Amino acid sequence: MDALQEKLQADFSLKEAAIRMFHGGLNDIQQQEAVEDFGKEDSAVRLFLASDAGSQGVNLHYYCNVMFNYDIPWSLITLEQRNGRIDRFGQQNTPYIYYLVANSGLDGVKDDLHIVNKLTDKEEEVHSTLGDAGSVMHLYNTDKEVEYVAEAITDNNQAFLEKEETYGYAQEEEGDSFDLAAFLEEESTPLTLPDAKEDNRGDDIKFYKDDDEYFQRLIGYLIDKEMLSEEDIHIGSDNMISIRNTEALQDILYDLPKEAKPSVGESYKLTTDKEAIQRGIEEARRKKGEWPKWQVLYDLHPLVKVLMNRLVGSIDKDSALAIKTTKVNEGTSHYIFHGQVSNALGQPVLSEFLVVSIGTMGNLIGKPMALEDWLRQHPIHEETYTREITEADLSKVQENLDMACMMAKTPYLFEKQTNRQFEMEERMKEYQVKLEEWREKSHATLEMKFEETSSTILKRKKEKMDKEINAISDETSQYFNDMATLSNEPYLKLLAVAFH
Incomplete structure (x- = not known):
């Protein structure tokens, strides 16, 4: 000692x-x-x-x-x-x-x-x-x-x-549960949903250089639309943004910790500079009641959500953006969609941004393609100036919309949905085999534990635990089936149309 x-x-x-x-x-x-x-x-x-x-x-x-x-x-x-x-x-x-x-x-x-x-x-x-x-x-x-x-x-x-x-099959104590999760983890790879983003290969295609440029463009747009006062905001040259707290913001952000909220008239300070954020955290920890001077500027910050909601509110729900540009061939229209497929549990397992191209005669140009592939051929993500759009232009675009929607669903999304369905079914077969193996071993363990008993109470306990094993197995089996079932109609949303 x-x-x-x-x-x-x-x-x-x-x-x-x-x-x-x-x-x-x-x-x-x-x-x-x-x-x-x-x-x-x-x-x-x-x-x-x-x-x-x-x-x-x-x-x-x-x-x-x-x-x-x-x-x-x-x-x-x-x-x-x-x-x-x-x-x-x-x-x-x-x-x-x-x-x-x-x-x-x-x-x-x-x-x-x-x-x-x-x-x-x-x-x-x-x-x-x-x-x-x-x-x-x-x-x-x-x-x-x-x-x-x-x-x-x-x-x-x-x-x-x-x-x-040690699989944790049937336990003798009343109320013990069967550790099916531990058994599956030991016997196979973890059960996970396919990544809904894994088909989006466009990490190298960006509409903005970085997050700072995006937030600056967002703020500039809101100021232009008079949805944000220029007097209430300051954009620094060092990846830092200050937004003045107003009575309206105070009411909207009521659930933020009081230490994190500046007084009305003072400013929120946000940045993407990780070093500045870390320094702020370290300084705040030195005194009681302190909060970091700089907060993280990212899409999940409550204040950024307020700005994003204002952006969404500035666009009509039943409308899509229209761009008239020379970066696509004359007489063609290109419909940009987001398509999503969910399983029977309501979990999205397929998420795609795609483009359907229609020609001058209303004919399909090639096959629908992923957005990132289309952008490599038609770089509208680079600096693009839209030309004057007339009512006749919009009418022409509207005429081909139904055909574009049909082609986005069939064959493009339908083919990907079918492939994903097959992949998931193959993975679920493996788990169904392991589940049945767990059921058999659990019942066998119970038989060994209670094989020599003549007690009525213990026999009832065994019957109860047998039912519990079957219930767990049946519920898990149904969960696997629902996870692998992609029979839902794809969700399709038109985001924009680029035409010439």
């Missing part, structure tokens, strides 16, 4: 330290205040004591990089969560994590301590390989892990953390 005391005295000035207890005796607000206080540079609190209530959901890494585990929880999941309070993204120093471990010369106690100590070794191993602590015992439940370790101590099973077939 002398070495530990020296370490404590070196890292903390205990004589001047304020000690804050964090346990069940504090209410939620007091607990949050204690955590926030500990995370400030000017805080008087230098030593933070917490019960297991502090093992998850709190960030203690801002000005703390040393942790002592007074006890070792009998769950690797809990242990990993505890250590994650200081060993997490944003930690600027090397985390040092210590375990207070007792020694004993008694054979029984010595063996028990050895088993518990193996938990810390395994957690270190999982951490160093960026693995998942829950995958060690394959139980994915803290209570079950505690029971498993207790059983290992009872049986003096020192090899209990070696990988073994």
Whole structure:
């Protein structure tokens, strides 16, 4: 213990330290205040004591990089969560994590301590390989892990953390569930939806140089449409935008934290400069009640959403943009669509931006193609000036719209939908096989557990667990079928028409 005391005295000035207890005796607000206080540079609190209530959901890494585990929880999941309070993204120093471990010369106690100590070794191993602590015992439940370790101590099973077939089939305790997810994860690749964006290969085709140019164009458009006052905004040359807070914005952004909102008349400051944002965060953490000077300028910021809503509101819902340009052949019209196909669960699994081209005689020009491919041939994403558009021009474009819609759906979207349907069905077959294997093994496990019982209560329990296995299997099977079913009509939206 002398070495530990020296370490404590070196890292903390205990004589001047304020000690804050964090346990069940504090209410939620007091607990949050204690955590926030500990995370400030000017805080008087230098030593933070917490019960297991502090093992998850709190960030203690801002000005703390040393942790002592007074006890070792009998769950690797809990242990990993505890250590994650200081060993997490944003930690600027090397985390040092210590375990207070007792020694004993008694054979029984010595063996028990050895088993518990193996938990810390395994957690270190999982951490160093960026693995998942829950995958060690394959139980994915803290209570079950505690029971498993207790059983290992009872049986003096020192090899209990070696990988073994632990699928979590039928458990004897009332109310235990069957860990189908863990079984599928062990037996196959994770079940995921296809990326709805994976067919959009146009990452190299951009209408704007970067996000800064887009936001500047957006603001310029709103000012031009008198939907934003030029007096309320300032665009800097260093990727920074200031927008003055008004009474109207104050009402719209009512749910923002008060610390994040400037007073009416003062300005929100947003930027895409990551270094400026990080500096602002570090400065704000030094004082209580402070908020970073600069906030992130991106599409999910509530203020940017307000601007985007104004943009959407400036365009009629039943209208599409029209561009008359010499970058397409004379007499041709090119209809730009967004098409989306969802499965039976309502999840989008196919998302396409495509173009249908119509000639002077109302004939289809070539096949419908992906937007990025069309833009390589007709670079309207580069600087483009639209020419004067007459009513006759719009009437001609309108005449061919029905044909363009039909060709966008068939064969273009229909063919891609059919291919995606086949791909998903092949993947679902694999999971159906694994699901049936899980059902059979679960029933077989129950038969072995209850084969010699004559108790009416235990027989009823077995019947209940049999029904639970069947219910889980049937519901999961239906979920797989719904996920792979793409029989819905494609959603099609006309975005713009470019013609000459």
